[in-house]
Amino acid sequence: MTGKRGQTALEFLTTYGWALILVVMTIAVMVYLGVVNPQLLKPDMCRFPAESGIRCTHASAGTDGNLHLTVQNIDNGEIMLEDIACIYEGSGVMITRNIMLDGLPFIPSSLHEGEKAELTCSFGGDNPFAGRVGKQVAVEADVTLASEARTTGRIRVTVEG
Secondary structure (H helix, E strand, O other), X not given: OHHHHHHHHHHHHHHHHHHHHHHHXXXXXXXXXXXXXXXXXXXXXEEOOHHHOEEEEEEEEEXXXXXXXXXXXXXXXXXXXXXXXXXEOOOOEEEOOOEEEOOEEOOOEEEOOOOEEEEEEEOHHHOOXXXXXXXXXXXXXXXXXXXXXXXXXXXXXXXXX
């Protein structure tokens, strides 16, 4: 009688084991074929280190090759934006030209406490966002402050059409 219980338990575990393996393999095939994309499960984000004194309040990317950032001074005083570079992580494309601050060509500028600024990085001919509507892209924004400290913001946005 005890042998029958052991056999029943083993058959139960074997059946459910095969079912679990089948489910895992199905999910793996779906990910491989692109039916399910785990990257799309990550939320959009825009983050600078807290000690930098800069907070990113909005980020968007378009198929026109422009990355739009809204940054805010959260420091207890004025900060000076000396230089900005945007880097698309997928290909290492770096852009330091065609950077706009509040709609004008970038020049070193100060931000008072709580003040916001609109930054636009235009990748132009090196457009890494073309043909990627609805897909997430990862970009870095290197900002050099007056204190010669460099801070890097990590940005992950879904490209809009």
